[in-house]
Amino acid sequence: MPSVLYLHGLESGPQAAKAIALRDAGFTVTAPALETAPAAALLARGSRDEAAWTAALERPVAQAKEALDASRPDVIVGSSFGAAVLLRLLRENLHLDTPVVMLAGAGVKLTHYRALPPGVPAVLVHGLEDDVVPPADSRLLAEGSPGALLVEVHDDHRLSKTTASGLLVELVRLALSRRRR
Numbered sequence: 583m584p585s586v587l588y589l590h591g592l593e594s595g596p597q598a599a600k601a602i603a604l605r606d607a608g609f610t611v612t613a614p615a616l617e618t619a620p621a622a623a624l625l626a627r628g629s630r631d632e633a634a635w636t637a638a639l640e641r642p643v644a645q646a647k648e649a650l651d652a653s654r655p656d657v658i659v660g661s662s663f664g665a666a667v668l669l670r671l672l673r674e675n676l677h678l679d680t681p682v683v684m685l686a687g688a689g690v691k692l693t694h695y696r697a698l699p700p701g702v703p704a705v706l707v708h709g710l711e712d713d714v715v716p717p718a719d720s721r722l723l724a725e726g727s728p729g730a731l732l733v734e735v736h737d738d739h740r741l742s743k744t745t746a747s748g749l750l751v752e753l754v755r756l757a758l759s760r761r762r763r
Contacts (some may be wrong), residue, residue, distance in 0.1 A: 583608045585610055585740055586604050588664070589613075589663075589668055592662065595615060598661070600745050613759065614722070621642070621663060623638075645647075650671070657679060659684075668682060669687065673698075676699045683704075688719070691719055698727035702730075703760035706720045706723060707720075707741065711736065712738055733753060
């Protein structure tokens with residue numbers, strides 16, 4: 583079965599419903615417990631300080647890179663904060679061409695990046711009723727990333743309906759089908 587590196591959000595963790603749904607679908611899932619406390623504190627303060635956000639993402643990006651190197655996944659899934667970690671990881675490791683799925687991605691909100699590196703096969707999934715990360719952020723990322731596929735769904739930030747319906751699993755399979763041969 584294909585392997586997934588799952589990078590969780592601020593409010594969830596490695597055992598979140600999305601990771602469980604992927605495991606239940608037969609994927610081998612690696613899900614590191616990302617250090618989220620510094621980012622959660624910045625978010626609680628409403629900080630827009632780019633240097634502070636860069637520092638808050640340092641440890642989670644290192645954790646994600648370590649898990650990536652150890653697991654060599656077929657696809658990487660990042661959920662909200664995890665998608666911000668993933669965006670930074672991709673931009674700082676331009677040689678990565680592993681397919682990615684970004685769920686309610688907070689990368690535009692939490693980093694200065696507005697595009698994926700060229701050639702990264704990406705599926706960007708965003709709920710139209712998301713009141714945490716604006717859907718416009720995923721649209722902006724898709725516009726700046728040729729080849730990225732934007733999928734907007736009738737769901738909220740948690741993408742609970744998308745996960746429960748099995749659509750999440752199908753979107754991960756779609757990302758796998760987009761990988762370079």
